[in-house]
Structures are given as C-alpha cells and as structure tokens.
Amino acid sequence: TIVLGAVGALFGPIGAAVGTLAGRAFDQAVLFKPKGREGRRLAELQVQTSSYGSQIPRLFGTMRVAGSVIWATDLRETREKSGGGKGRPSVTTYSYSASFAVALSARRIGAIRRIWADGNLLRGAAGDFKTELGAMRVHMGGEDQPVDPLIASAQGPALAPAHRGIAYVLFEDLALGDYGNRIPSLTFEVEADAGPVAIGAMAATLSDGRLTGAGLAGEDLAAIDGFAAGGSNVREAMAPLVEGFDLALRETAEGLTLLPVASEAAAVVARDSLCRAVNGRAHESVEHRGIADDAVPYARSIAAAFD
Numbered sequence: 001t002i003v004l005g006a007v008g009a010l011f012g013p014i015g016a017a018v019g020t021l022a023g024r025a026f027d028q029a030v031l032f033k034p035k036g037r038e039g040r041r042l043a044e045l046q047v048q049t050s051s052y053g054s055q056i057p058r059l060f061g062t063m064r065v066a067g068s069v070i071w072a073t074d075l076r077e078t079r080e081k082s083g084g085g086k087g088r089p090s091v092t093t094y095s096y097s098a099s100f101a102v103a104l105s106a107r108r109i110g111a112i113r114r115i116w117a118d119g120n121l122l123r124g125a126a127g128d129f130k131t132e133l134g135a136m137r138v139h140m141g142g143e144d145q146p147v148d149p150l151i152a153s154a155q156g157p158a159l160a161p162a163h164r165g166i167a168y169v170l171f172e173d174l175a176l177g178d179y180g181n182r183i184p185s186l187t188f189e190v191e192a193d194a195g196p197v198a199i200g201a202m203a204a205t206l207s208d209g210r211l212t213g214a215g216l217a218g219e220d221l222a223a224i225d226g227f228a229a230g231g232s233n234v235r236e237a238m239a240p241l242v243e244g245f246d247l248a249l250r251e252t253a254e255g256l257t258l259l260p261v262a263s264e265a266a267a268v269v270a271r272d273s274l275c276r277a278v279n280g281r282a283h284e285s286v287e288h289r290g291i292a293d294d295a296v297p298y299a300r301s302i303a304a305a306f307d
Contacts (some may be wrong), residue, residue, distance in 0.1 A: 060205075
C-alpha cells in the first residue's frame with residue numbers, strides 16, 4: 001500500500017488514491033491473505049487386513065455371513081479445496097476410499113443379495129448401494145475363475161492370485177467417510193445353494209463322498225436352510241449337525257453312514273416287561289445315566305414302547 005501509494009503520488013492526487021487502493025488489494029490477496037483451513041486428515045494410509053491362517057468356511061444353503069479381508073490397497077486420499085474468494089480463507093477437505101477383497105466361502109456360491117456395513121444396509125435386495133463406490137465384482141468360487149483386473153493391475157499379472165475355489169467379493173474405491181475412514185465390518189447374504197440342503201448331501205461333499213446319510217426308511221436326512229462348515233477335519237465340520245440332529249455313525253457295505261440315533265435300536269421292550277417296583281417300592285421304569293465316552297468301548301441302546 002505504501003509503495004504503490006507513493007508511486008501513484010507522482011501522477012497527482014488521483015494517482016495516489018489509485019495506487020493506495022491497488023496496494024491494499026495486493027496486500028489482502030498476497031501479503032496478508034487469510035490462512036486456509038484444513039479438514040481432518042489421516043496420518044496413516046495403510047490397511048490392516050485379516051491375519052494369515054484365518055479359516056474360510058464352506059457355505060451351504062442361504063445364510064448371512066461375515067467375510068475375511070484377503071487383499072487390499074492402501075487408502076486412497078482425495079483432496080478438495082473450496083472457498084478462498086474475497087478475502088475469505090479457503091477450506092481444504094480430505095476424503096478416503098479403499099479397494100479390497102473379502103473371501104466368503106471355500107465352496108462355489110450362487111449369488112450375493114444384501115450387504116451390511118457396520119450393521120447398516122450397504123447394498124439393498126435390488127442391488128442399490130447406499131454408499132458411493134467405483135465398482136463391485138463377485139467371484140463365485142469356480143476352479144477356473146480369472147484374476148480380478150484390479151488385483152492384476154496392482155500386483156502384476158504374473159503375481160496376482162485368482163483365488164480359485166474361493167468365493168469372494170471385490171470392492172473398488174468404496175467411500176469410507178460413513179465408517180470412520182476405515183474398512184467397515186461387512187456381512188453378506190449369500191446364496192450358496194438355491195434351496196435347503198440335505199444333511200446327507202453336505203456330509204458327502206465335506207468328506208469327498210466317503211460319508212453319506214440316510215433316514216429310518218432309507219430316505220435322506222433332514223434338510224437345513226443354511227450351514228457354514230468349518231474345522232480342521234470332517235469330524236469338526238459335521239459336529240454341529242451330528243449333535244443338533246442327534247445322529248450316529250454306522251459302517252455299512254456302502255461305507256460310513258450317518259443315521260438318527262433312534263434308528264440304532266436293535267429291539268423293543270414291551271411296556272408290561274418294564275420294572276415298576278423293587279422290594280415293594282415304586283421304581284422309575286426308565287433311567288438315564290451319563291458316562292464319559294472314552295470309558296465305554298461300545299454302547300447299546302434299548303428303546304421302550306409305550307401306548
């Protein structure tokens with residue numbers, strides 16, 4: 001202001017006034033411009049993925065499951081500047097997005113329906129998303145599925161895994177502002193099979209055909225709407241079904257077969273044959289006792305018939 005005012009004075013009073021105004025404008029725009037404001041910014045852009053060794057279950061039927069993050073890029077930062085005109089400070093804001101893959105099943109699936117992020121609906125039944133993202137691709141888990149193009153571009157075609165035999169979903173540039181600028185906890189409604197799956201069919205799949213299941217009259221065992229099979233072996237994978245449906249294992253000419261425990265009865269005790277009294281004192285006809293499995297080499301069950 002002082003310099004331009006003095007220069008303008010060389011051209012008279014009007015020149016001095018013009019120079020002073022020009023000097024003030026220069027001072028406000030350059031020398032004394034208000035400092036811009038910056039929004040919250042992350043100091044660390046690396047993503048913490050799931051730990052190695054996490055088990056991926058084999059899904060049957062339809063159920064809601066949580067996945068495991070198996071691949072991710074660092075967070076992508078977008079900087080946007082607004083304001084700053086007429087002596088006002090500018091405002092710089094930062095937003096973040098992430099690209100990552102989530103494994104769902106170690107068995108081929110049929111479709112993905114709804115998706116939830118931190119308990120809130122992310123994708124509706126009609127396929128509509130509630131949060132901005134670049135793209136979502138579902139890999140069904142086939143043994144011949146190709147490498148995802150984003151993973152290939154990031155890792156290189158020669159190093160990018162196709163995750164064949166693993167059903168997974170890849171999110172490309174999912175906006176993270178609604179989730180505290182982090183990858184949210186995701187759950188998925190997976191349709192691994194079109195309808196309920198019979199227990200015998202699941203047993204055959206999990207054991208590679210070495211185990212089957214049959215009902216009392218040779219029909220298949222009960223069917224359930226959804227099941228996630230996990231564990232270090234077939235026994236651990238089938239344990240929830242064996243316990244939940246009270247099943248027993250029998251060796252037949254066709255191999256190992258699961259049967260309802262009730263079908264193991266070898267004889268029927270008539271009601272009149274049951275003991276009702278001992279030494280003149282009333283006695284319960286049916287008595288149940290428990291003992292550790294490893295203390296008994298074999299077990300025999302007796303079924304009592306009642307009217």
